[in-house]
Amino acid sequence: MKYRALGKTGINVSEIGYGAWGIGGAMWQGAKDDESLRALHTSIDLGLNFIDTALVYGDGHSEQLVGKVVKERKERIYVATKVPPKNGKWPARPGSRLRDVFPHDYILQRAEESLRHLGMDTVDLLQLHVWNDDWTDDSEWSDAIAKLKEQGKIRHFGVSINDHQPGNALRLAATGKVDTFQVIHNIFDQSPVDKLYPFCLEKNIGIIVRVPLDEGGLSGMITADTQFPDGDFRVGYFRDDRKQQIVERVSKLKKLLGEEAATIPELALRYVLSHPAVSTVIPGMRSVKNVQSNCSVSDGRSLSKKMMLELKNHRWDRNFYR
Numbered sequence: 001m002k003y004r005a006l007g008k009t010g011i012n013v014s015e016i017g018y019g020a021w022g023i024g025g026a027m028w029q030g031a032k033d034d035e036s037l038r039a040l041h042t043s044i045d046l047g048l049n050f051i052d053t054a055l056v057y058g059d060g061h062s063e064q065l066v067g068k069v070v071k072e073r074k075e076r077i078y079v080a081t082k083v084p085p086k087n088g089k090w091p092a093r094p095g096s097r098l099r100d101v102f103p104h105d106y107i108l109q110r111a112e113e114s115l116r117h118l119g120m121d122t123v124d125l126l127q128l129h130v131w132n133d134d135w136t137d138d139s140e141w142s143d144a145i146a147k148l149k150e151q152g153k154i155r156h157f158g159v160s161i162n163d164h165q166p167g168n169a170l171r172l173a174a175t176g177k178v179d180t181f182q183v184i185h186n187i188f189d190q191s192p193v194d195k196l197y198p199f200c201l202e203k204n205i206g207i208i209v210r211v212p213l214d215e216g217g218l219s220g221m222i223t224a225d226t227q228f229p230d231g232d233f234r235v236g237y238f239r240d241d242r243k244q245q246i247v248e249r250v251s252k253l254k255k256l257l258g259e260e261a262a263t264i265p266e267l268a269l270r271y272v273l274s275h276p277a278v279s280t281v282i283p284g285m286r287s288v289k290n291v292q293s294n295c296s297v298s299d300g301r302s303l304s305k306k307m308m309l310e311l312k313n314h315r316w317d318r319n320f321y322r
């Protein structure tokens with residue numbers, strides 16, 4: 001496993017981090033705690049030292065699993081969690097008022113709740129789970145974050161940028177008040193490369209890449225007949241003819257497999273890690289098998305310039321969350 005600086009935090013994070021949404025269950029059906037715990041332990045055995053969870057992932061269940069594993073290990077594992085929006089709206093709506101989404105006392109209370117689930121006194125990184133750049137200069141959120149830092153309850157502060165809106169954090173980036181951004185970046189959604197990454201490199205803001213496998217669209221496993229269990233959010237994400245669209249896109253990517261990457265997930269993870277602005281990529285992985293193959297990608301090999309140029313042609317601007 002290779003490690004990179006997480007912006008100016010002083011933390012060196014593993015290139016492959018752990019996306020812990022799926023292990024929370026609820027919106028991801030089929031998670032089994034035994035296997036999730038084995039997967040988390042295996043990832044740490046393989047050198048992974050960064051886990052991303054959130055209060056809402058299984059209503060605290062993901063945080064509890066993560067806290068349990070971290071307590072059982074002697075390695076230093078860095079944990080990031082998130083404060084959900086009070087109004088329950090993902091992503092933040094344009095024009096929404098900060099006092100309805102992240103009021104000061106609400107941020108403090110939710111952070112305490114996360115710490116209880118995690119069984120920790122301090123969390124390394126607290127992220128707001130949505131963002132609207134109009135809130136940048138409002139002290140409602142920044143006073144709460146300053147207080148949590150003062151009290152020693154959080155070490156660093158980040159924002160998880162709204163789905164497919166990497167431009168909606170540039171004002172915040174300019175203030176120096178944020179340590180990390182979490183953003184969607186994958187072979188289909190290449191938009192962070194346009195403006196966000198150059199800006200973050202300049203400001204030394206750590207980048208945590210989420211959804212590198214397009215919620216499974218870049219797992220190489222989706223066929224036109226794939227069925228997801230009732231209640232699983234992917235029923236909607238891959239609805240109508242979207243699975244067929246994925247199959248067509250992925251079949252073009254399969255032609256690029258070979259020496260540089262043998263599988264679609266490997267190509268997808270190598271693509272993200274080939275960008276110098278990226279600190280860590282956090283695929284969701286609920287099985288030991290997926291953990292092993294994803295962790296093996298961090299071997300210091302970047303994709304060639306030729307491959308990166310070719311992958312630009314596979315950019316696909318769309319929003320399946322709607």
Ligand SMILES: NC(=O)c1ccc[n+]([C@@H]2O[C@H](COP(=O)([O-])OP(=O)(O)OC[C@H]3O[C@@H](n4cnc5c(N)ncnc54)[C@H](OP(=O)(O)O)[C@@H]3O)[C@@H](O)[C@H]2O)c1
Binds near residue numbers: 021053284286
């Ligand atoms: N708004 C936000 O802040 C937000 C939103 C979404 C996600 N996130 C964070 O980002 C993380 C990653 O995103 P995600 O989990 O939604 O999606 P993802 O990483 O793009 O895709 C996860 C899917 O890929 C599969 N997979 C993983 N490794 C694989 C491999 N080697 N071969 C084949 N399939 C593989 C997983 O299967 P299994 O599950 O069966 O292993 C799962 O179905 C989340 O876990 C969460 O921590 C944050």
